[in-house]
Amino acid sequence: MLFNTLQYFIFLPIVFIIYWWANNKSLKLQNILLLIASYYFYACWDWRFLFLLIFSTGLDYYTGLKMYDASTIKSKKFWFWLSVVVNLGFLGVFKYYNFFAASFADFLSHFGFQVNIGTLEIILPVGISFYTFHGLSYVIDIYKNRIEPERNIVDYSLFVSYFPLLVAGPIERATHLLPQLKKKRDFSYYNAVDGLRQILWGLIKKVVIADNCALYANAIFDNPESHSGSSLVLGAVFFAFQIYGDFSGYSDIALGSSRLLGIELLKNFNYPYFSRDIAEFWRRWHISLSTWFRDYLYIPLGGSQGGMWMKVRNTFIIFLVSGFWHGANWTFIVWGALNALYIMPSIILNTNRNNLEIVAKGKFLPSVKDFCHILLTFGLTVIAWIFFRAASVSQAFLYLKGIFSNSILSIPENLPKMELLLCGCFLLMEWLGRENNYAIANFGKSWYVIFRWSFYLFLILMLIYFGAKEQNFIYFQF
Incomplete structure (x- = not known):
C-alpha cells in the first residue's frame, strides 16, 4: 500500500474514524485496533513477510525481558547477542547474501579460481532495515540499562510495526514513541x-x-x-x-x-x-538514521574522545556502514566513503559544529x-x-x-x-x-x-x- 495511492487514502480515514471512536472506550482497545491496522498495512505488500515481522517483534520482546530479569552478566549477554545475531542474520540473508556470494566469486576469479556460488531467489521484505533497527535500538538500550523492557506485548508490537513509519522510517526510539503509546491521546483539531x-x-x-x-x-x-x-x-x-x-x-x-x-x-x-557544509547536511538529511549510527555505533566505538586518529577512523566506519545499510552494492559503499572524505576537513579542523x-x-x-x-x-x-x-x-x-x-x-x-x-x-x-x-x-x-x-x-x-x-x-x- 503506497502513501501516494487511492488505496491509502481510503485506508487512512477508516483508521482515523475507528481509532478516535475507540478513544472513548479504552486505550488498550485503541492500541489493539492500531496494531491490527498496521499489520494489515504491511500485509498489503506481501502477507508472507508479516510472519517475519511478527517473529522479529516477538524475539526482541522476549529477549528484552530475559535481559532485564537475568541474574548474571553472562546470561544477560547471552540474550542480548541472541537478539542481535538473529536480527542481523535475517537482514544479512535477505539483503546481503547474494552480494557477498557474488563478490567472493569475483574475488576468487582474479586468482584464476572459477567457482559457482549459488544465490538465493528471494524478495527483500519491505521495511526490514527500518524495523530491524527499531528492535536493535530497543534491546541495546535495555542492555545498557537506559530503559526498562516493555511488558505489554501489544504496546511493544505497535512500537515496532506502527504503520506510518513501518516501511521507510523515521527510525524511532523506544524512549520517544513508547511513552506516547502508553498514555491516553486526546484529539486535537x-x-x-x-x-x-x-x-x-x-x-x-x-x-x-x-x-x-x-x-x-x-x-x-x-x-x-x-x-x-x-x-x-x-x-x-x-x-x-x-x-x-x-x-x-x-x-x-x-x-x-x-x-x-x-x-x-x-x-x-x-x-x-x-x-x-557536509557536516550540516548530515545533521539535516535522514536525521533518524544519522543519529542512530551516532548513538549506537560512533559513540560506542569511542566517538571523538580518543584523539584525531580515532575520530577519523570512526567517521569512516559510520559512513561506510551507512552506505552498506542502503543496499548490497559497491555503489553505496563508494557513496558512503565519498561522503566520509567530504566531511574530513571539518572533522580535522574541528569546524563540523559551525x-x-x-x-x-x-x-x-x-x-x-x-x-x-x-x-x-x-x-x-x-x-x-x-x-x-x-x-x-x-x-x-x-x-x-x-x-x-x-x-x-x-x-x-x-x-x-x-x-x-x-x-x-x-x-x-x-x-x-x-x-x-x-x-x-x-x-x-x-x-x-x-x-x-x-x-x-x-x-x-x-x-x-x-x-x-x-x-x-x-x-x-x-
Missing part, C-alpha cells in the same frame, strides 16, 4: 489540520517533484553515454531533487498521518539542501558567503548521488567522465522546461518556509480564508494533474 497540511506537502514533494524529476533522471542514467555533459549534469541534479522529494515527501506523509492519530514522530529532514542554525535565519536572502557555501555543498552532494544512483561503480565513473567533457558547456538536449519550473518553485517554497517544521506549515495563515483554501485547492489540482506518473518510493528498496 489543530494537530489534525496541521497533519493534513503536512501530508499535502509531502504528496507535492513526491508526486509533483520527485516523480517528474524521475522521468528525466531515469532517461539520463539509463543511457548516459548518449547524452552531453550538460544533460548529464542536469540528470544528476534532477536525481538529487527526486531522492529528496521522494524520501522527505514520504517522511512528511508519515509524520502528518501520525499527527492525525495524536502521535508525534521524529523529524527526519530539515532542509538539507540549504546546508553550508553551522547549527538554519541559514540566513530571520532574513530573506543569505549572504554571498553562505550562498557560495550552499552551492558548493549541493554540488558535492550531487556528485555523490551519482554513485548512489548508478547501476555500478564503473558506470558512475563513466557518468562523471561524460560530465567533465567539452559538451558540458552546451545546452542540454530536450530541455525539460516544465520540470525546471517546478523545481524552481519548489526551492522557493522550501526557502521561504525553511524556519518551519515543513515548508507550508505557516504559509498563508494570515491570508483571508478564501485565498488560503484557494492555495490548498491549487496544490490538490497539481496532484491530480501530475498523479498519473505514480512510482514507488525509492527507500522502499532499502
Whole structure:
C-alpha cells in the first residue's frame, strides 16, 4: 500500500474514524485496533513477510525481558547477542547474501579460481532495515540499562510495526514513541489540520517533484553515454531533487498521518539542501538514521574522545556502514566513503559544529558567503548521488567522465522546461518556509480564508494533474 495511492487514502480515514471512536472506550482497545491496522498495512505488500515481522517483534520482546530479569552478566549477554545475531542474520540473508556470494566469486576469479556460488531467489521484505533497527535500538538500550523492557506485548508490537513509519522510517526510539503509546491521546483539531497540511506537502514533494524529476533522471542514467555533459549534469541534479522529494515527501506523509492519530514522530529532514557544509547536511538529511549510527555505533566505538586518529577512523566506519545499510552494492559503499572524505576537513579542523542554525535565519536572502557555501555543498552532494544512483561503480565513473567533457558547456538536449519550473518553485517554497517544521506549515495563515483554501485547492489540482506518473518510493528498496 503506497502513501501516494487511492488505496491509502481510503485506508487512512477508516483508521482515523475507528481509532478516535475507540478513544472513548479504552486505550488498550485503541492500541489493539492500531496494531491490527498496521499489520494489515504491511500485509498489503506481501502477507508472507508479516510472519517475519511478527517473529522479529516477538524475539526482541522476549529477549528484552530475559535481559532485564537475568541474574548474571553472562546470561544477560547471552540474550542480548541472541537478539542481535538473529536480527542481523535475517537482514544479512535477505539483503546481503547474494552480494557477498557474488563478490567472493569475483574475488576468487582474479586468482584464476572459477567457482559457482549459488544465490538465493528471494524478495527483500519491505521495511526490514527500518524495523530491524527499531528492535536493535530497543534491546541495546535495555542492555545498557537506559530503559526498562516493555511488558505489554501489544504496546511493544505497535512500537515496532506502527504503520506510518513501518516501511521507510523515521527510525524511532523506544524512549520517544513508547511513552506516547502508553498514555491516553486526546484529539486535537489543530494537530489534525496541521497533519493534513503536512501530508499535502509531502504528496507535492513526491508526486509533483520527485516523480517528474524521475522521468528525466531515469532517461539520463539509463543511457548516459548518449547524452552531453550538460544533460548529464542536469540528470544528476534532477536525481538529487527526486531522492529528496521522494524520501522527505514520504517522511512528511508519515509524520502528518501520525499527527492525525495524536502521535508525534521524529523529524527526519530539515532542509538539507540549504546546508553550508557536509557536516550540516548530515545533521539535516535522514536525521533518524544519522543519529542512530551516532548513538549506537560512533559513540560506542569511542566517538571523538580518543584523539584525531580515532575520530577519523570512526567517521569512516559510520559512513561506510551507512552506505552498506542502503543496499548490497559497491555503489553505496563508494557513496558512503565519498561522503566520509567530504566531511574530513571539518572533522580535522574541528569546524563540523559551525553551522547549527538554519541559514540566513530571520532574513530573506543569505549572504554571498553562505550562498557560495550552499552551492558548493549541493554540488558535492550531487556528485555523490551519482554513485548512489548508478547501476555500478564503473558506470558512475563513466557518468562523471561524460560530465567533465567539452559538451558540458552546451545546452542540454530536450530541455525539460516544465520540470525546471517546478523545481524552481519548489526551492522557493522550501526557502521561504525553511524556519518551519515543513515548508507550508505557516504559509498563508494570515491570508483571508478564501485565498488560503484557494492555495490548498491549487496544490490538490497539481496532484491530480501530475498523479498519473505514480512510482514507488525509492527507500522502499532499502
